[in-house]
Amino acid sequence: MDWDKLRIFHAVADAGSLTHAGETLHLSQSAVSRQVRALEDSLDATLFHRHARGLILTEQGELLFEATRAMTKRLDAASARIRDSEDEVFGELRVTTTTGFGTLWLAPRLPQLYEKYPDLNVELMLEERVLDLPMREADVAIRMKEPSQADLIRKRLMSVEMRLYASADYLKSRGTPQTLEDIANHRLICQNPNAPQVAVSAALVQNLMGYSPKSTLTVNNYFGVLQGVINNLGIGILPDYVTHDFPDLVRVLPELENTEVPVFLAYPEELRHSRRIAAFRDFVQDEIIARRRAERSLEVQK
Numbered sequence: 001m002d003w004d005k006l007r008i009f010h011a012v013a014d015a016g017s018l019t020h021a022g023e024t025l026h027l028s029q030s031a032v033s034r035q036v037r038a039l040e041d042s043l044d045a046t047l048f049h050r051h052a053r054g055l056i057l058t059e060q061g062e063l064l065f066e067a068t069r070a071m072t073k074r075l076d077a078a079s080a081r082i083r084d085s086e087d088e089v090f091g092e093l094r095v096t097t098t099t100g101f102g103t104l105w106l107a108p109r110l111p112q113l114y115e116k117y118p119d120l121n122v123e124l125m126l127e128e129r130v131l132d133l134p135m136r137e138a139d140v141a142i143r144m145k146e147p148s149q150a151d152l153i154r155k156r157l158m159s160v161e162m163r164l165y166a167s168a169d170y171l172k173s174r175g176t177p178q179t180l181e182d183i184a185n186h187r188l189i190c191q192n193p194n195a196p197q198v199a200v201s202a203a204l205v206q207n208l209m210g211y212s213p214k215s216t217l218t219v220n221n222y223f224g225v226l227q228g229v230i231n232n233l234g235i236g237i238l239p240d241y242v243t244h245d246f247p248d249l250v251r252v253l254p255e256l257e258n259t260e261v262p263v264f265l266a267y268p269e270e271l272r273h274s275r276r277i278a279a280f281r282d283f284v285q286d287e288i289i290a291r292r293r294a295e296r297s298l299e300v301q302k
Contacts, residue, residue, distance in 0.1 A: 100222025
């Protein structure tokens with residue numbers, strides 16, 4: 001099977017349009033169309049349903065697209081390993097993590113990474129869905145539970161506790177709860193208990209809901225919860241790492257116990273020798289060590 005035709009088919013299937021695929025490949029629409037028709041003739045199969053708004057894959061086209069997508073990911077992996085054989089750290093690094101951790105912890109610290117490796121191009125993929133690292137949907141992941149996928153190198157980075165926080169202005173106007181029962185007099189800001197999240201966090205939300213808060217604001221990520229808290233909307237359930245960059249937050253009901261949530265870094269076995277991965281891993285570890293030192297220093301000052 002002609003790889004060049006497969007490459008063009010893959011671009012068309014990915015774009016859903018002959019015109020857009022041609023722009024990506026720097027080919028005319030007619031040239032792209034001829035290659036697709038030649039591939040269909042060689043396979044004796046129709047790969048696309050054609051209509052006014054674009055192209056839709058047929059069942060046979062879906063099968064072929066799945067195969068070319070896997071081939072493309074393998075080629076990307078091989079290309080990455082070749083690039084990483086160089087002495088310098090450069091090129092694209094796709095990092096996936098949750099929206100909360102990515103926006104509240106990771107992104108604010110990236111200047112230190114870019115300062116050391118200015119030619120590195122980081123693509124942050126922030127979502128609660130667990131991406132398939134062996135299939136190269138991302139290069140490296142930071143997750144709030146140990147990854148279960150096979151063929152991954154994984155390292156536990158730290159532990160996170162979920163706690164209650166509010167702004168000083170909110171507590172001044174509404175009062176500080178002294179017991180869990182006092183939650184009934186406040187607005188609770190939290191992740192939606194039905195949203196994808198760590199079971200420990202969901203259990204804490206369900207527990208507090210049992211005390212019938214006066215009203216609620218539910219958000220599908222912790223960045224939104226934080227925005228609600230710092231804008232004086234109520235008491236929020238947030239990970240403890242936010243206190244480093246938002247020291248004015250006031251912890252509420254500090255005696256409330258919550259199981260620690262482990263944070264893991266993981267990447268595919270085939271990227272074990274990647275200089276980009278090593279650079280990112282070391283950067284994250286250094287930032288965690290710096291965080292711990294800052295916390296210890298703050299405790300001594302208190």
